[in-house]
Structures are given as structure tokens and as C-alpha cells.
Amino acid sequence: GAVVSQHPSRVICKSGTSVKIECRSLDFQATTMFWYRQFPKQSLMLMATSNEGSKATYEQGVEKDKFLINHASLTLSTLTVTSAHPEDSSFYICSAKALTDTQYFGPGTRLTVL
Amino acid sequence: KQEVTQIPAALSVPEGENLVLNCSFTDSAIYNLQWFRQDPGKGLTSLLLIQSSQREQTSGRLNASLDKSSGRSTLYIAASQPGDSATYLCAVPNSGGSNYKLTFGKGTLLTVNP
Numbered sequence: 001g002a003v004v005s006q007h008p009s010r011v012i013c014k015s016g017t018s019v020k021i022e023c024r025s026l027d028f029q030a031t032t033m034f035w036y037r038q039f040p041k042q043s044l045m046l047m048a049t050s051n052e053g054s055k056a057t058y059e060q061g062v063e064k065d066k067f068l069i070n071h072a073s074l075t076l077s078t079l080t081v082t083s084a085h086p087e088d089s090s091f092y093i094c095s096a097k098a099l100t101d102t103q104y105f106g107p108g109t110r111l112t113v114l
Numbered sequence: 115k116q117e118v119t120q121i122p123a124a125l126s127v128p129e130g131e132n133l134v135l136n137c138s139f140t141d142s143a144i145y146n147l148q149w150f151r152q153d154p155g156k157g158l159t160s161l162l163l164i165q166s167s168q169r170e171q172t173s174g175r176l177n178a179s180l181d182k183s184s185g186r187s188t189l190y191i192a193a194s195q196p197g198d199s200a201t202y203l204c205a206v207p208n209s210g211g212s213n214y215k216l217t218f219g220k221g222t223l224l225t226v227n228p
Contacts, residue, residue, distance in 0.1 A: 006157075032214065043203065043218040044158075072185060093157050097173070101146060107171035 002028045004096045006106035013084055015114055020080045021109045023094030030096035031072035034103065035067075038091040050077050084113045116141045120219035122206060128227050134178055135189040135222045137204035142185045149178050149189050150203045152221070158203065162189070194226045 003026040013019050023033060032051050036044040048064075050056040050071035058064045066079040066088075079097075081088055089112050095103040117140045126198050137147070146165045150158040162171045162178040164187070170179040177190040187204060201223050205216040 004157075034215070041220075043220040044216075046215055046217075049215065070124070091155075095158075101214065102148075102160060102163060102215065103214070105150075107157040108155070110155065 002026075002096070002098070002102075002104040004030075004094065004104045004106040005093075006094055008109060009107060010110045010112075011106040012112045012114065015085050016083055018080055018082045019084055019111060020078055021092055021094075021111075023077045023079070025098075025104070025107050028096075028098050028104075030077075030098060031074065032097045033071055033077040034095045034097070035077075035079050036093045036095070037069070038093060038108075042058050044093060047079075079111045081091060081111065084111070086113045089113045116144075116206060116217045117134050118204060118206060118219040119203050120202075120222050123220065124223040124225075126227065128226040129194060129196060131194050131195055131226075132190070133224070135202050135204075135224070137187040137189070137190070137219055139185045139187075139217075142182050144169050144206045146207065147177075147178075148205050148216070149179055149187075150205065152201045152203060154201075161202075161208060171206050191224075194224075196226045196228045199224055199226050205214060214227065 007022045035047045047062045048056045048058045055078045056069035071077040094107045095105045097103045122138045123131045140150040149161045164180045183204045194195045203221045203222040205218045
């Protein structure tokens with residue numbers, strides 16, 4: 001099946017710093033990529049949807065200036081958590097979708113903000 | 115707004131047992147329904163996708179059924195194995211096309227004891 005990678009898999013940073021997470025579709029071109037956040041023992045919550053070459057669409061309650069999303073190519077989307085705080089600590093998962101309905105998920109990035 | 119509920123939240127069974135996981139959704143006008151598996155601290159692996167016109171899908175020891183009118187889906191796992199231990203999530207999209215957003219249930223944590 002299609003493969004989606006995320007980098008880094010785990011990051012620890014100090015409060016106030018910015019963190020960038022990459023999501024890549026390795027063997028297909030992703031017309032749409034999605035960013036999710038998952039808190040412990042909770043389900044995945046969609047943060048934003050990004051289409052290549054256009055601005056991301058954010059879900060209600062997600063601050064677009066705090067969670068910057070760039071989808072510069074058909075195989076790469078980045079999520080930057082700006083001025084991270086401890087409450088931003090979470091598991092961030094991306095997914096990528098091509099022309100079919102199936103979304104392929106990355107392995108996730110564990111962010112810990114001290 | 116679509117809501118997805120999964121019952122039970124956790125399930126523990128001895129190896130070899132057949133089991134059923136349940137998923138219900140409030141808006142029956144779904145495009146399809148997808149079952150995923152998530153191992154601890156990992157991303158999601160797609161197990162089965164059932165289109166709205168289908169009643170069931172099978173893959174190996176897994177069988178997923180869909181009853182749109184009642185807003186329910188079940189995931190049947192035959193002859194369970196310790197390696198099946200994981201969290202199982204069901205998800206439904208809001209629509210097809212580029213705005214394909216998934217709403218997830220909270221998942222069922224399955225433990226298969228050897």
C-alpha cells in the first residue's frame with residue numbers, strides 16, 4: 001500500500017520555541033493532506049486540510065497563526081507549531097489522500113513541550 | 115454534526131476467541147466507513163473500507179459490516195491472536211472530493227491474552 005512518512009517521530013522542545021513537522025507521501029502524489037491531533041486516550045481530531053498550492057482550511061477552534069501549514073508540493077506538507085506551550089504537547093498525525101477515497105496515515109510525531 | 119461512538123471502550127479476550135467491535139454514527143448519509151488499527155504510539159493502519167452501497171467487506175480474519183439505515187457497523191475478528199491487540203478505530207467522511215474529512219470514534223482497545 002501507499003506509504004506516508006513523518007519526521008521527526010519524536011521531539012522535545014522548550015516552551016516558546018517553534019517546531020516543524022514534515023509529512024511526506026513516498027510513493028504517490030497526494031492532492032490533499034490532513035493534520036490530526038490526538039490526546040491520550042482520545043480519538044483523532046482533525047486540525048486542518050491542505051491542498052497542494054493553496055491555503056490550508058482550519059477546523060473551528062484551531063488557530064491558524066499558531067499552527068502554520070504549508071503544502072508546497074504533491075508529496076510534502078509541513079506543520080509548524082509556533083511558540084509552543086506545554087498544552088500543545090500531543091501526538092500529531094498526518095494523512096495523505098490521492099484520487100481515491102482512502103487516506104493513508106503517517107506514523108505520527110510525539111511532541112513534548114517542557 | 116456527525117458523531118461516531120464505539121462500544122465497548124475496551125475489551126479483553128483469550129486467544130482464539132471470535133469477537134465483535136461496534137461502531138455507530140448519528141448521520142446515516144455517509145459516503146463510506148473505514149476501520150483502522152492503531153498500535154500504541156503509532157499511526158493508523160487502514161483495515162477495511164466499506165462503500166455506502168456495500169453491506170460488508172472481508173480481509174483475512176476480519177469482516178466488517180455496514181447497516182446505513184440503523185447507523186451501525188461491526189468489525190468481526192475471527193480466531194483472535196495476541197498480535198491483534200491494538201486500538202481499533204472506525205471513521206466516516208463528511209463527503210467525497212477534496213473536502214474529505216474523517217470523523218473518528220474514540221476507539222476500542224483490544225487485548226488478546228495468550
